[in-house]
Amino acid sequence: xxxxxxxxxxxxxxxxxxxxAELLVFGILFAVYAFxxxxxxxxxxxxxxxxxxxxxxxxxxxxxxxxxxxxxxxxAIHRDRxxxxxxxxxxxxxLGSLFxxxxxxxxxxxxxxxxxxxxxxxxxxxxxxxxxxxxxVVMGMAILAAVAAKTFAGGYRAHDCTGVxxxxxxxHMVDLVWIILFILVYVLR
Amino acid sequence: xxxxxxxxAKPYFVAALALFLGQILFGLIAGFQYVDGTFLFxxxxxxxxxxxxxxxxxxxxxxxxxxxxxxxxxxxxxxELYSPRLALATFWVFLVAGALTIxxxxxxxxxxxxxxxxxxxxxxxxxxxxxxxxxxxxxIVLVALSLLFNISMTLxxxxxxxxxxxxxxxxxxxALLFLPAFYFPEDTVKASYGWWWVVHGWVEGDWExxxxxxxxxxxxxxxxxxxxxxxxWMYVIIxxxxxxxxxxxxxxxxxIGAPEYWIWLGSVFSAIEPIPFIMLIVFSIRMLLxxxxxxxxxxxxxxxxxxxxxxxxxAGLWGAMITLAPVQYYAHGSNFTAAHGHLAFFxxxxxxxxxxxxxxxxxxxxxxxxxxxxxxxxxxxxWIMVISMLAIALALSGAGIVTAFSQRMGDHPLxxxxxxAQEQVFFWLRExxxxxxxxxxxxxxxxxxxxxxxxxxxxVKRALS
Amino acid sequence: MQQVFTKAMARNxxxxxxxxxxxxxxxxxxxxxxxxxxxxxxxELSAAVRHGKYLVDSNNCIGCHTVNGEGAYYAPELGNVxxxxxxDFIKQWIKIQPTGVPGRRQMPHFDFxxxxxxxxxxxxxxxxxxxxxxxxxNAEG
Numbered sequence: 041x042x043x044x045x046x047x048x049x050x051x052x053x054x055x056x057x058x059x060x061a062e063l064l065v066f067g068i069l070f071a072v073y074a075f076x077x078x079x080x081x082x083x084x085x086x087x088x089x090x091x092x093x094x095x096x097x098x099x100x101x102x103x104x105x106x107x108x109x110x111x112x113x114x115x116a117i118h119r120d121r122x123x124x125x126x127x128x129x130x131x132x133x134x135l136g137s138l139f140x141x142x143x144x145x146x147x148x149x150x151x152x153x154x155x156x157x158x159x160x161x162x163x164x165x166x167x168x169x170x171x172x173x174x175x176x177v178v179m180g181m182a183i184l185a186a187v188a189a190k191t192f193a194g195g196y197r198a199h200d201c202t203g204v205x206x207x208x209x210x211x212h213m214v215d216l217v218w219i220i221l222f223i224l225v226y227v228l229r
Numbered sequence: 230x231x232x233x234x235x236x237x238a239k240p241y242f243v244a245a246l247a248l249f250l251g252q253i254l255f256g257l258i259a260g261f262q263y264v265d266g267t268f269l270f271x272x273x274x275x276x277x278x279x280x281x282x283x284x285x286x287x288x289x290x291x292x293x294x295x296x297x298x299x300x301x302x303x304x305x306x307x308x309e310l311y312s313p314r315l316a317l318a319t320f321w322v323f324l325v326a327g328a329l330t331i332x333x334x335x336x337x338x339x340x341x342x343x344x345x346x347x348x349x350x351x352x353x354x355x356x357x358x359x360x361x362x363x364x365x366x367x368x369i370v371l372v373a374l375s376l377l378f379n380i381s382m383t384l385x386x387x388x389x390x391x392x393x394x395x396x397x398x399x400x401x402x403x404a405l406l407f408l409p410a411f412y413f414p415e416d417t418v419k420a421s422y423g424w425w426w427v428v429h430g431w432v433e434g435d436w437e438x439x440x441x442x443x444x445x446x447x448x449x450x451x452x453x454x455x456x457x458x459x460x461x462w463m464y465v466i467i468x469x470x471x472x473x474x475x476x477x478x479x480x481x482x483x484x485i486g487a488p489e490y491w492i493w494l495g496s497v498f499s500a501i502e503p504i505p506f507i508m509l510i511v512f513s514i515r516m517l518l519x520x521x522x523x524x525x526x527x528x529x530x531x532x533x534x535x536x537x538x539x540x541x542x543x544a545g546l547w548g549a550m551i552t553l554a555p556v557q558y559y560a561h562g563s564n565f566t567a568a569h570g571h572l573a574f575f576x577x578x579x580x581x582x583x584x585x586x587x588x589x590x591x592x593x594x595x596x597x598x599x600x601x602x603x604x605x606x607x608x609x610x611x612w613i614m615v616i617s618m619l620a621i622a623l624a625l626s627g628a629g630i631v632t633a634f635s636q637r638m639g640d641h642p643l644x645x646x647x648x649x650a651q652e653q654v655f656f657w658l659r660e661x662x663x664x665x666x667x668x669x670x671x672x673x674x675x676x677x678x679x680x681x682x683x684x685x686x687x688x689v690k691r692a693l694s
Numbered sequence: 695m696q697q698v699f700t701k702a703m704a705r706n707x708x709x710x711x712x713x714x715x716x717x718x719x720x721x722x723x724x725x726x727x728x729x730x731x732x733x734x735x736x737x738e739l740s741a742a743v744r745h746g747k748y749l750v751d752s753n754n755c756i757g758c759h760t761v762n763g764e765g766a767y768y769a770p771e772l773g774n775v776x777x778x779x780x781x782d783f784i785k786q787w788i789k790i791q792p793t794g795v796p797g798r799r800q801m802p803h804f805d806f807x808x809x810x811x812x813x814x815x816x817x818x819x820x821x822x823x824x825x826x827x828x829x830x831x832n833a834e835g
Contacts, residue, residue: 057465058468058472058707061469061472061501061504064501065497065498065501068497068500068501069497072493072496072497076493156725157488157490157722157725158488158489158490158725158729164489164490164493165493168490168493168494172718175714175717175718179710179714202699206703262768262799263768265797266797266798266799266800267794267796267797267798267800270792270800270802271792271800271802271803274757274758274800274802275757275758275766275768275799276754276755276757276758276766276768276802277757279757279758279766279768280754280757339752339753339754339757340752340753340804343752344752348752349748349752352748352751352752354751354752354754355750355751355752355753355754355755355756356751356756357756357764357765357766360754360757391701391705413751415739415744415747416730416731416734416736416739417734417747417761417762417821417824418730418733418734418824419727419730421761421762421764422723422726422730424764457701460701461699461700461701461704464701464704464705464707464708465704465707465708467708468704468707468708468711468712471708471711471712471715472711472715475712475715475716475718475719476715476718476719476722478719482726483827483829484762484763484826484827484829484830485762485763485764485826486730486733486734486762486824486825486826487726487729487730487733488725488726488729488733489827490722491722491726492827494722558829558831559831561763561829561830562760562762562763562764562765562767562771562830562835563767564767566767567767636834636835637830637831637832637834638831642831642832642834643834644770644834645769645770645771645834645835646770646798646799648834649799
């Protein structure tokens with residue numbers, strides 16, 4: 041990779057427009073959450089007590105690790121190590137499925153506890169924030185899978201790897217949003 | 230114009246403009262009934278003048294969209310239209326059915342019309358914009374199917390550009406989204422919820438795709454900018470439209486009986502709904518700055534640039550003001566909503582229709598562009614209409630704000646009719662602005678009758694200067 | 695050379711985004727659909743209420759009025775008119791239209807029978823019980 045390319049944002053500008061838009065939506069959601077929380081502190085504390093922080097923490101570690109894997113995949117393709125890139129992408133995918141598994145387990149637990157979108161304000165926020173993020177993970181996994189398949193088929197090279205970089209940027213965003221979400225919804229009481 | 234069959238667009242455009250004039254006349258009647266409630270009563274009650282006003286709007290916009298499709302699809306596909314005859318027959322069916330429906334509105338009491346057209350069997354009547362009796366609704370579907378068959382076949386046998394695929398796809402979406410008009414459950418809340426599938430689905434979803442396709446086409450033709458760039462922008466814009474707009478439908482669900490979570494979700498996604506309109510402005514200006522040639526049709530250029538700007542004001546800005554739940558709590562069902570509706574419909578869909586007509590009509594009449602004198606008339610019409618519509622929006626907003634403060638806030642709220650009496654001055658202003666709008670429209674229409682055309686010489690001279 | 699953001703990628707984002715958000719919307723709508731009958735007491739949709747609704751629709755009442763804020767802004771809100779005016783006033787009011795007061799907005803005369811007026815009022819009463827998240831702000835609508 042040439043020096044001047046390194047200074048630019050990886051991936052393409054337009055994907056950053058969408059990432060920016062996504063972050064804007066999540067940012068507004070978080071702000072609205074914080075606003076609603078300050079108006080109903082007791083209700084939110086009571087609701088947050090129902091959440092299992094251990095599951096949230098486990099998922100945070102899983103996503104951070106998968107982000108690491110994606111970063112290694114990008115680095116590998118920059119060195120033209122196609123097989124390594126593909127393997128790192130698969131690892132990220134695997135960790136993504138682990139996240140989905142844990143989160144599904146948690147959703148099932150929530151459903152058993154009688155949580156729903158209309159029970160109270162906290163549950164509305166908790167379910168729509170994590171649900172919305174969950175769908176992003178699923179979408180990110182679909183993108184990673186497509187990129188991994190193309191990688192193994194030899195579709196990317198060091199000088200032509202926008203697809204890997206773009207998928208990576210998207211996945212890092214999904215990870216970043218989860219970290220904020222974890223702190224905001226699970227940790228801060 | 231490169232293909233003979235594109236000529237079939239001409240009657241569509243002419244009829245669209247005639248119906249547009251009719252829409253404005255009935256708008257003036259309805260507007261005057263706000264200042265004098267006995268005007269034309271009982272011959273044309275307000276509910277009828279308003280219904281004719283809004284239904285003519287839908288019909289003329291559909292006419293213009295169809296004309297645009299018959300003009301653009303063959304040009305983009307680089308082939309003749311599959312069946313110009315079918316297109317012409319469809320035109321007459323649509324025009325006659327539309328005229329009969331309007332006449333029925335004016336001559337027959339609504340409940341008699343309902344009884345005579347089998348509404349009891351399958352109730353569909355009595356909803357805003359969807360007041361048409363059952364036979365008309367079926368007719369709209371048949372006309373749409375005929376259009377879709379014709380342009381899809383043209384698309385398949387010719388070149389499949391992204392722009393053409395978006396346009397044809399969006400027209401399929403328009404037809405599909407009309408189908409919930411046949412679903413009118415007895416549960417009022419469910420009925421409202423489903424009504425927005427048609428109304429929001431059209432004006433804040435699918436029609437924005439048509440809008441960007443028409444604008445994209447005009448910009449490609451007029452600026453000579455590389456098609457790849459224009460089409461990429463179009464995809465980015467319509468992606469943002471749907472990303473924000475699909476859940477953004479929630480801003481219609483706050484106070485109609487739907488669950489409370491729509492208040493939060495609707496507010497968040499509606500907040501980003503102006504973004505595609507801002508992108509549309511940036512897109513148009515960038516394309517104009519990058520233009521590779523000067524087009525002698527300056528009037529069409531003005532429409533193409535004005536459309537995204539007024540659309541942003543009406544749909545983006547005015548829409549955003551009432552989209553947040555705490556504001557809408559006081560503005561819902563007031564003339565503030567009407568202000569937004571007027572400016573958004575005009576800025577986005579009326580103006581893009583006039584833009585494509587402005588670009589295509591000279592070509593359909595066998596010239597590159599109209600003469601300078603005709604273009605002056607047209608551009609005067611543009612400015613008078615835009616300024617008048619802004620004035621209408623401001624006047625209606627004033628009325629809406631009075632409603633919010635006098636009728637909905639405080640310990641001693643006024644009744645509806647007392648509040649309306651306080652707003653009289655705004656209704657007068659709106660009516661005056663409406664007369665201004667009519668003057669602008671007439672100036673615009675005059676431009677079609679001013680002789681003379683811009684020749685290549687004039688175009689070359691302008692390009693060199 | 696870095697490959698630029700292609701039209702194909704823009705198209706994929708458009709299609710992916712549309713499917714993604716449509717899926718969310720469908721899921722939310724399923725939930726909403728389940729909740730609506732509770733929020734609007736659908737169990738109380740009697741034959742009279744249904745017929746009253748048919749009269750409101752087939753006479754294009756929302757050509758002037760609003761129902762829960764939807765319709766035209768020429769005449770008062772009907773969603774809470776039952777609370778505001780009560781059944782007897784409503785029936786009497788419809789019967790004496792049009793008022794013919796100079797300059798005042800006129801409501802056409804609808805030739806409803808007493809049975810039809812009762813159904814109409816039953817529907818308006820049903821409307822007034824819908825949980826609309828506390829809208830309108832007060833009885834004036």
